[in-house]
């Protein structure tokens with residue numbers, strides 16, 4: 001971070017930090033740390049902005065990102081559909097009354113029993129990217145609709161996915177024809193540009209690849225009914241990312257220019273973009289020490305019980321940070337290494353982050369934009385419990401507080 005940016009971060013909360021989660025509002029929440037303070041109004045606002053920006057595209061929220069019941073309920077009430085990675089996720093949706101026939105099962109490799117149970121529940125659309133999975137689908141979900149996951153360039157994302165999944169363009173056409181031979185319904189095409197994607201051109205290239213597949217299959221007499229734009233829509237942390245408007249401009253133009261025809265269903269599976277900014281991780285300082293001249297802070301949350309993405313991306317990105325100290329913006333700041341509560345050193349989250357020189361045991365650290373891939377990753381490693389979600393803002397707020405503070 002440049003000196004100017006560092007100074008700014010010390011003095012101001014980022015503009016996208018929700019007012020309902022301001023340090024003043026969080027100070028009034030009387031819950032044991034660590035907890036994830038959630039503002040459901042932000043979830044609803046992000047959903048509304050997303051659907052307005054890309055008209056005609058149906059949203060299937062990728063619930064792996066944050067499956068807290070209040071988040072799922074908020075999105076379901078607004079009309080969102082869902083994308084699941086497992087039968088466990090589908091069961092969670094069924095418990096809150098979501099109809100399985102509205103759900104996409106996009107994980108390209110699925111357990112046979114999960115395919116059969118999903119089909120019995122009424123789910124009828126399954127993603128795949130290989131011949132082996134097609135045979136499995138034909139056996140356990142005969143006649144189901146299938147959509148192929150294309151491998152696309154995800155090199156400008158922070159979390160690439162295409163080494164693990166995705167059929168090459170030349171394989172995809174043959175696989176869709178095989179699906180037809182096996183009695184399945186060749187239904188659609190999908191891709192994932194990688195999570196927290198930082199360039200709009202990634203979507204244009206991916207839509208172009210999907211368009212080429214639509215054209216090739218058209219020659220074979222196969223007319224696809226769905227184009228699914230996947231996830232990857234970025235959220236705001238500290239670094240700049242393309243705005244939703246910029247991505248939507250690129251996507252809307254690509255959909256107009258690069259497809260031989262427009263499939264009946266245009267879908268997207270945003271995860272992080274809808275929920276990351278809706279929550280703040282609230283942790284307490286357990287210890288402050290100097291080790292070999294380095295300032296260390298020990299918190300009751302670490303990489304294993306909530307902040308796994310900090311370990312996956314060591315030194316590559318920053319979460320916005322604030323503290324409960326009333327002198328936060330008034331005192332000099334020092335660089336700290338911020339680690340978790342376990343006896344393992346790899347639960348360390350941040351290196352060289354500037355925090356108030358006065359911070360001490362018992363103070364709280366607020367980790368902003370923490371609504372995505374935090375609760376859903378958290379383990380009980382070393383016996384430390386995952387943070388609980390606490391709804392602080394929105395129509396269903398139930399703040400455990402002696403007094404409620406308006407931000």
Ligand SMILES: Cc1ncc(COP(=O)(O)O)c(C=O)c1O
Nearest residue numbers: 062106195231232269270271272
């Ligand atoms: C199939 C699928 N769809 C959507 C998503 C959501 O991605 P993001 O959170 O980047 O929007 C993921 C994330 O891994 C995924 O695997």
